[in-house]
Amino acid sequence: DVVMTQTPLSLPVSLGDQASISCRSSQSLVESNGNTHLHWYLQKPGQLPQLLLYKVSNRFSGVPDRFSGSGSETDFILKISRVESEDLGVYYCLQSTHLPYTFGAGTKLELK
């Protein structure tokens, strides 16, 4: 199984800060057709996970442009340019290139 390692597990921030979360996979997530199926989700307390970015860097409908994604092969980054209160919660990466699909353990973005 592909192991997804997220760091840090906890990220204390102040509103307006920039935040970065790393997700590293145990093998390349590049598919034979060149697509990379690495996605990012935010789960706010008591809510379902919501898709932020798909295939590394594509913002899902309605996602603010302060969220951006980058990376390739096995190393990926989610950046929030200026954290707002509505961004607090747990962030997960998901790889859907290889079966079984696997999630990272989650990064809790919280206020300092």
Next chain:
Amino acid sequence: QVQLKESGPGLMQPSETLSLTCTVSGFSLTSNGVGWVRQPLGKGLVWMGTIWAGGSTNYNSAVQSRLSISRDTSKSQVFLKMNSLQPEDTGTYYCARHPFDYWGQGVMVTVSS
């Protein structure tokens, strides 16, 4: 708009069989796959399995021997059945449209005697 909604019993006894239904709208099950994801209380997300648009399935090997996913396209419903339940199967069960862009609200299942 795309919607998914899970339904099923909230409390189960150990060794029983869990049956959950995911009712979808806004898309066709013959055009998109639907997967199930479990989240133990206070923990992370685990993919359990997916039924694809063509009707084939893939399962997580951790539960493969106990899990079955099927569908009724005429009713726009996807079904999860998992037997031999244990307390560690307790958690919230989500269905999600592949590629995991839209999710249901989830249903909490507690396995306890």
